Amino acid sequence: MPDGQQTSLPSAPESREAPKYIVPGLQRGLEILRAFRRDRHRIGAPELARELKIPRSTVFRLIQTLEYMGFLEKLANGSEYRLSVGVLSLGFEFIASLEVTDLARPLLEKLRDETGHSVHLAIRDGGDVIFVIKARTESAFASSINIGTRLPAHGTVLGRVILADLSDQELDEVYPQANLPKFSPQTPQNLDDLKALLGQDRKRGYARSASYFETGIASVAAPVRDQSGRVIASVNITFQDGVVAEEDIETNLVGALVKTAGTLSGLLNYHAGTVLPDGEGVS
Template sequence: MPDGQQTSPDTGLDSPEAPKYIVPGLQRGLQILRAFNRERRQIGAPELARELDIPRSTVFRLIQTLEFMGFLEKVENGTDYRLGVGVLSLGFEFIASLEVSDLARPVLEKLRDDTGHSVHLAIRDGSDVIFVIKAAAESTFASSATIGTRLPAHGTVLGRMILSDLSATELKQVYPKASLPKFSPQTPETLEELTKILLEDRERGYARSASYFETGIASVAAPVRDQSGRVVASINITFQDGLVTEDEIENKLVGAVTETATKLSGLLNYHPTVSGEDG
């Protein structure tokens, strides 16, 4: 398992947590789909059979079914498989169904129009963040992130803002290993280093970065909370590193992104406590 990847619950057929009327074929098919991730975009049938402890003949039939339905497709070499557009379609349908997505789009578009920079909203999935909304500015400069893009949470300010809401125990569950993948000189490479950064982000109420994950891209992010007070998403403004002054960042962009995050949190029925501390 790659460093920083969230451990999955036991999904074996003999798991004591398995429901009484579980369908083994469906479970195994979903296990195959879950084997693919950012680090492993292509996997062969023998490898899947070995890792999932499923007979090769069963894996072959499951792959044929998933390929027929568009959830898997063969790569050019003819032996490995990768996720197909069917999976992406399901993901987009899920994203489109989220309440936060419906409420956020007009709010993010206004933030883009007010600042002149591209804006994103992301949610966390394990140790990754998924870009749910992108309000792109009319500019030749743009981040490579698109709707559905999945990036390591600790390597982005969007992810840091969501992670900053987690307790030490919760953070340890997301990152069971002490070391973290490093993507740039600025990316934390240990859980201890990440924890210190997250504490600062939480106290500040926003996060900043410059060439943190992608070289040449700077960002300012703020948390979005739901009715319970937990951070359920984050939004950011992205701009070209070095072309926006420090004065504009601190006196315009930081205020704009935090105010927008507060507004979106209000739409999700979040109300700060009387003392002003986040729940």
């Protein structure tokens, strides 16, 4: 994963009836922000007007407001805009407001020091996972993931251990499409393949990968649960594929990872055997 990975805003929700008291101007302003993506850093006002089906005069006023508020920045060419630091500050404020981040940071740093590998904490947002904590090693092979980076949940082990907690109905809602985007030969091609893989992860209690999302990178991940028994986050250890011995992975890395995830879950008041609302116990 290259340094400087751009963070994109979440995709707009599926089309549905708008609430009675929705504010159209605010909605349109947020739609403008959502138009910027990891692979689309700069956009002009005419392009936004066409795409969002908003009059150019309205787009101009909205852009001026967003620029004034520090969420957009005009480029040197004078005709295009990009996201500004105001968006990033909102993201960091959100991350800082999560209880799990305060509790997890010292545990992840300890896990990094014990294993000598980079460690991350991620949460799910729809079909993506967002990295909210990074404990990076100083070794030559170190994670280049940035806090706020958004990656596809089905294409990463961090995402898989969170998705494994969802019911079939919940998974159907997250992935309504027939085929899933592929990132490597190992990526599940469709929802049935994903469900089969998640079943294995669920039974194992953690997930493993070798060049699953990015060639040369291996990872193990474990779920973090809260007092309800649901998985709210995941922790992983990343290391160079083919370098760490299999016995070391299973005996040392997985053991330390699962212990850390369990400790963090305990701090969030999770107790094994918690009964979920549908009556299904979690162990």
